[in-house]
Amino acid sequence: MRQLSKAAALAALLITAACSNTGGLFGGNGDGTDVNGLNGGPIDESSIAYFQQTIGDTVLFQVDQHTLTPEAIAILNQQAAWLNANPTATVLIEGHADEQGTRDYNTALGGRRANAVSAYLVSQGVADNRIQIISYGKERPLAVCSSETCWSQNRRAVTIVTSGPGV
């Protein structure tokens, strides 16, 4: 699983890197709002890069909460639309917690967060057999400082496309 998500992330990085090179060399519009594909044209909306960069694969949570914020719901609406438009795609939702909690509790809390995202996507028409969840608790912080700046980034659920277009 971990390997899969890493591979996906790596692929995304490569694509992003290719994009910015292309934009620079061939004179993209420069305002940074367009995401360009490898040929300098609009990025393929069914691509994982589009899912990760344009829609956003991560939603954030308040301290010790798994309630979806309005910002999270806005992202998840787009994730659901993408998944509905790409019906062969399956996803793994990783739930994470910040370091300000005990290990077992944070595993359970990360599970709640992943589940909250999963339940919302299902409510938006994504079949639940396309979704798997996992909790990493506080094992895999994205940001490593010990203040709210980092903790707020670590209280997250990340939707990783594990199969489907571009995987």
Add this chain to the structure above:
Amino acid sequence: MRYLTHKLIAFLIALMLAPVMLAPSWAQTPTLNIDVNVGIREPVPFAVPIFIAENNGAQAVATEISRVIASDLISTGLFREIPAAAHISGVSDFNAPVQFADWRAINAQALIIGAVSTSGGQLTVKFRLFDVFAQAPMGDGIQFTGTEEGWRRIAHKVADTVYSRLTGEAGYFDSKVVFVSETGPKGDRRKRLAVMDHDGASLSFLTEDNAIVQSPRFSPNNREILYTSYESGQPRVVLMDIFTLQKRDFGDLQGMSFAPRFSPDGTRVVLSISNGSNTDIYAIDLRSGARTQLTSGPAIDTAPSFSPDGTQIVFESDRSGSQQIYVMSANGGEAKRISFGDGRYGTPVWSPRGDMIAFTKILGGQFHIGIMRTDGSNEKLLTRSFLDEGPTWSPNGRVLMFFRETPGADGAPQIYAVDISGRNLRMVNTPSFASDPAWSGLLQ
């Protein structure tokens, strides 16, 4: 790996400890008596002259054994060693009369005299403990026999006997600690299970670092461990025989499983199973595999720990809105909340004596290790830091180990020990970062 495992097996199995009482006619009333409950204002001075090597081959190990005995006793904070440089009389004969005046002159209140011999891979260690001021032996002399490889365990056995005679408490040095050895950056920590002596020595690894591992726990017979592994892609409880390194899991538990612990009779396992929305506590019968749900409801119910008589389980739940500690029957059913102070309480562990619960408390952005009675009264916080977590009891219930993580991008965990008096906080030396310690019972 193979080598280390074999070494571990040698340590744990090959040692055939055969205590033999020496000079059984010595009967006396010790006057030197240390109350571990009161907390010692001044550590009791003791001397342990290097054990006599009764043959040439025993010289090196005699020195090592003497040092481990001293180190064990010093680590309790109850005793202080009078260094060899201050000794007036040497000890060259195990049976020679003790020159009490010489030991008294340097204020050594307890004196440990010993002798070591080796023969064909076998090691024999005998010792006597004296109350210098009473000019009398404390208890009988004792002789241990084992393999030469097992010398460290024999040293711990001697230290346990000395500790026990001086304090009236059971010892805890001849024990193992299983823990998670950590390397790598904070955002991508590599974790391995490892086992070591209580003082950090004799370390051997039980897993590679290819998957996240968490919260190992010893079986009552100290031969197996339960832990959580991400090897399958999901957190799953695994049971490992630490001698053969053979692993088994519990089949498809329909969710993530974690926070395992054995029942005191070793026949059942309690753990948490989470489907994401809900985390409950289950018991699994190790023989039949039958699974019983012990808690229900939408709360996070986790970190179960049995009372030593096996009749009750203490656990944490956020059913009241925040993490708190509850006690229920070992068969589940209604639970009684026992933590009522400010803050959040987690990771409860029942003491081996049955009288206390150790826990992690989160209050005002700080983490504490604390203890309370099993009804929640007499709460006492023993430590405080940015992140102290996961207490585990020494076999005699007098000391707790836990892990302390430092803050920041370079923050990392180390294992610490503290007496239940709150005194004698000390770091346990490990070769890399270390977390999630779990103490075994006294070895047999």
